[in-house]
Each structure stands twice: as C-alpha cells, then as structure tokens.
Amino acid sequence: MSALPADLPPDxxxxxxxxxxxxxxxxAPLAIVDLRAFDDNARDLVRRAHGKPIRVASKSxxxxxxxxxxxxxxxxxxxxxxxxxxxxxxxxxxxxxxLLAYPSADRDGFAALTGDPKLAAAVTxxxxxxxxxxxxxxxRTGTEEVRVCLELDTSLRLLGGRVRIGALRSxxxxxxxxxxxxxxxxxxxxxxxxxLMGYEGHVAGVGxxxxxxxxxxxxxxxxxxxxxxxxxxxxxxxxxxVRAVADLEFVNGGGTGSVQHTAAEGAVTEIAAGSGLYQPRxxxxxxxxxxxxxxxxxxxxVRRPGVGVVTVLGGGYPASGAAGRDRLPVPYLPQGLxxxxxxxxxxxxxxxxxxxxxxxxxGDKVWFRHAKAGxxxxxxxxxxxxxxxxxxxxxxxxxxxxxxxL
Numbered sequence: 001m002s003a004l005p006a007d008l009p010p011d012x013x014x015x016x017x018x019x020x021x022x023x024x025x026x027x028a029p030l031a032i033v034d035l036r037a038f039d040d041n042a043r044d045l046v047r048r049a050h051g052k053p054i055r056v057a058s059k060s061x062x063x064x065x066x067x068x069x070x071x072x073x074x075x076x077x078x079x080x081x082x083x084x085x086x087x088x089x090x091x092x093x094x095x096x097x098x099l100l101a102y103p104s105a106d107r108d109g110f111a112a113l114t115g116d117p118k119l120a121a122a123v124t125x126x127x128x129x130x131x132x133x134x135x136x137x138x139x140r141t142g143t144e145e146v147r148v149c150l151e152l153d154t155s156l157r158l159l160g161g162r163v164r165i166g167a168l169r170s171x172x173x174x175x176x177x178x179x180x181x182x183x184x185x186x187x188x189x190x191x192x193x194x195x196l197m198g199y200e201g202h203v204a205g206v207g208x209x210x211x212x213x214x215x216x217x218x219x220x221x222x223x224x225x226x227x228x229x230x231x232x233x234x235x236x237x238x239x240x241x242v243r244a245v246a247d248l249e250f251v252n253g254g255g256t257g258s259v260q261h262t263a264a265e266g267a268v269t270e271i272a273a274g275s276g277l278y279q280p281r282x283x284x285x286x287x288x289x290x291x292x293x294x295x296x297x298x299x300x301x302v303r304r305p306g307v308g309v310v311t312v313l314g315g316g317y318p319a320s321g322a323a324g325r326d327r328l329p330v331p332y333l334p335q336g337l338x339x340x341x342x343x344x345x346x347x348x349x350x351x352x353x354x355x356x357x358x359x360x361x362x363g364d365k366v367w368f369r370h371a372k373a374g375x376x377x378x379x380x381x382x383x384x385x386x387x388x389x390x391x392x393x394x395x396x397x398x399x400x401x402x403x404x405x406l
Contacts, residue, residue, distance in 0.1 A: 035387045129181075153171065205255055205257055253270075336355060381396060
C-alpha cells in the first residue's frame with residue numbers, strides 16, 4: 001500500500017528519517033530506490049495512459065530487478081532498449097519484446113541477431129535509412145528475418161521550416177517518405193517492417209512549469225500545444241501511409257512528460273516511459289502530473305569547514321545533455337542545503353551551504369536527486385531497495401552486472 005497519496009506533497013523530514021534509519025548499517029556513497037514511491041509513480045503512469053500499454057524505457061531504469069517490477073504490473077508491456085548489445089543481452093535473459101530505440105552500427109551485434117532465431121524473434125531494430133539495412137546485410141551470418149521499426153521525425157517546424165523545435169533524430173518526416181521506405185524494406189528479403197515510433201521529446205522531456213520563469217513556462221505551454229496538434233495529424237497520416245504497405249504490430253509514441261497526450265491519439269497503440277518511475281529532478285516542472293522522487297543517492301559528510309557549511313565526499317554526477325545547472329544533481333535531504341557557487345558539485349568533494357549544515361555530523365548522510373533517471377545507475381553497482389524504513393533487497397544495476405553500454 002502506498003504511504004502517501006500521489007496528489008499530496010511528500011513529508012520530507014519523515015522521508016529523511018526513514019532513509020537514514022533504513023541505511024544506518026550501510027556506508028555512503030550509496031543509492032536507493034524507494035519502492036512505495038516507485039510503485040506510486042508506476043500507477044500514475046498507467047492512469048495517464050488510459051488503457052494503452054506502457055513500454056518501459058530501459059535507459060531510464062538500468063536495473064533488471066526494477067524493469068521486472070514494472071513489467072509485472074498491469075499496464076506495462078515490453079522494453080524500449082538503447083543499444084543493440086543491451087537488446088541482445090536482455091533477449092538472452094528471456095525478455096521477449098525488446099524494441100531498440102536507436103539505429104545501431106554494431107556489426108557484431110547484427111551478426112548475432114541474424115544467426116539466432118530466439119534473438120531475431122525478440123528484438124526489433126530501428127531504421128530510418130536504407131544504409132542501415134546495407135550495414136545489417138553486410139554483417140549477416142544467418143537467414144533470420146530482421147524485425148524493423150521506422151522512426152518518424154516529430155519536431156515542430158515553424159516559419160516555413162526555418163525554425164525547428166525538437167530533437168535531431170530521424171530524417172523521416174513526410175508520411176509519403178515513410179511509406180516509400182517501408183515499401184522498399186518490405187521488398188528486401190530478410191527484413192520486415194513491424195512498427196513505427198515517434199518520440200516527441202520537446203513535449204515529453206521539457207517541463208512546462210519552470211520555477212520562477214512564468215513567461216518562459218507560458219511560452220513552453222503554447223509551443224507544446226501547437227506541437228501536439230501538428231504531430232497528432234501528421235502521425236495519423238504517417239500510420240495510414242505505412243499501414244498501406246506493411247502490417248504494423250505497434251505504433252509507439254510519447255514519454256513520461258506526454259503520456260496522457262500521446263495516449264489520446266488514436267493512431268498510437270503504446271506509450272514509452274521510464275523516467276517517471278524514478279522521478280528525477282528534470283521531471284518536476286510539469287503542470288499535468290507530479291511524481292514522487294524514488295531514486296536517490298547519499299554522500300557522507302567528511303568535513304565541517306565552518307558555520308553553515310559541510311563538505312560531502314564527491315557527488316559531481318552531471319547528467320547528459322546541453323551543459324547547464326539543470327544537469328546537476330541537487331541536495332535534497334535535509335532540506336535547505338545548496339552548493340557553493342564557486343565550487344558546485346565536485347569530483348572528490350562538494351561543499352554544501354545552509355543552516356541545516358550545523359546539525360550534520362561527520363559521517364552523516366546527505367541525500368541527493370540526480371537530474372536524469374537511469375544515468376544514476378552508471379555511478380553505482382547496487383541499488384538498495386527501501387520499503388518504509390527498511391532495506392528489503394540490494395539489486396545490481398546494469399553496471400553491477402558488468403554491462404556498460406555508453
């Protein structure tokens with residue numbers, strides 16, 4: 001049972017007490033996942049999906065035990081992976097529906113895929129250019145049919161295309177061009193188009209309620225509203241065009257920040273989401289939902305340089321993307337700590353300022369939130385799973401299983 005209704009703010013002092021008590025026997029640095037928060041977030045994703053299945057984005061989880069926990073819940077089905085090596089590993093471990101979200105140039109991986117019926121049946125690869133098929137064909141070691149997904153460019157184009165808003169991903173924007181590529185792939189022996197994907201990152205990954213920036217927030221909401229309308233029409237047209245030449249098993253769209261909007265599109269059959277399970281800090285700034293921080297890491301206090309200052313060990317774990325303050329982890333518990341603007345989070349030490357520092361002793365834990373979701377797991381071999389005020393399990397991350405894919 002959830003400890004806190006999803007629409008109520010967390011009791012941060014109580015959470016800190018729980019986490020400190022649960023991990024009192026463990027040395028920091030360490031990482032935890034609060035299972036009650038994780039489960040609350042999973043239920044909220046399912047609620048927002050309005051009956052359409054959620055494919056779990058593995059790059060945002062990077063822990064098989066927690067992928068399994070999500071997939072065991074009603075409303076979740078399948079994995080969206082981020083490299084071919086990861087896809088093949090998951091398929092070998094028994095996962096039967098793995099969609100690779102990005103094109104790959106991994107020739108060794110394609111050699112394995114095309115020579116193994118189990119792998120070929122479980123993994124669907126991403127293609128947006130016939131050159132991808134040429135590379136796969138050049139690596140082929142067997143006759144297994146390759147399952148193919150096409151990616152639609154979802155970006156919003158304004159002023160006659162002179163302004164582009166959205167990620168630089170697929171070159172396939174026009175429905176007719178998608179259908180043309182699908183038809184060419186269908187004619188090529190050893191390949192079959194089974195899916196269509198479109199990731200609207202400018203909606204799903206950009207918060208529309210930026211703290212202290214009301215004008216910027218309004219501009220983002222206006223942009224996203226226009227983007228959703230334009231994309232819904234174009235995606236529907238693309239699906240109709242591709243279905244005319246290929247029997248699509250799925251049409252994937254969305255992300256944590258756009259689940260309910262993407263689910264409302266009739267052309268979409270499933271939603272991708274993963275970050276919302278951990279609720280990293282970049283997903284705090286949305287008007288349409290509020291998740292509970294589930295994944296945290298702790299650093300130990302190692303110095304007390306003066307009044308209102310403590311120093312913790314390391315903690316400089318920036319997230320990927322355009323460099324900026326929003327890519328930094330933030331001190332979370334106890335409340336009221338902030339970085340020294342002259343140092344920020346460091347590789348080996350991180351000074352923290354604020355009145356709560358005076359109550360912290362050498363060896364105490366300071367809890368942080370990472371800016372993005374699964375990237376935290378690249379720093380830790382183990383996630384300690386917390387239920388209430390107890391650690392109930394310790395499970396390996398991908399890194400802990402010896403799997404690093406970046």
